[in-house]
Amino acid sequence: MENEIKVGEYVRLDDGTVGKYQINKNWINVVETNDKYIGFDIERDIVKHSPNLIDIIEERRLCKWT
Numbered sequence: 001m002e003n004e005i006k007v008g009e010y011v012r013l014d015d016g017t018v019g020k021y022q023i024n025k026n027w028i029n030v031v032e033t034n035d036k037y038i039g040f041d042i043e044r045d046i047v048k049h050s051p052n053l054i055d056i057i058e059e060r061r062l063c064k065w066t
């Protein structure tokens with residue numbers, strides 16, 4: 001990645017998971033989401049990261065044509 005990710009920043013993974021970047025006691029990179037911790041590969045799985053949550057969320061629109 002271009003710039004370094006800091007602990008506590010919000011990240012979005014390639015599967016759409018959004019959470020806070022943490023490092024657990026075994027030095028494994030994890031994302032904290034709703035009381036769950038998901039392990040990931042920092043080089044491969046992170047799509048976007050930012051200290052602001054609003055920068056991570058993608059806008060999606062649902063249009064129903066009848």
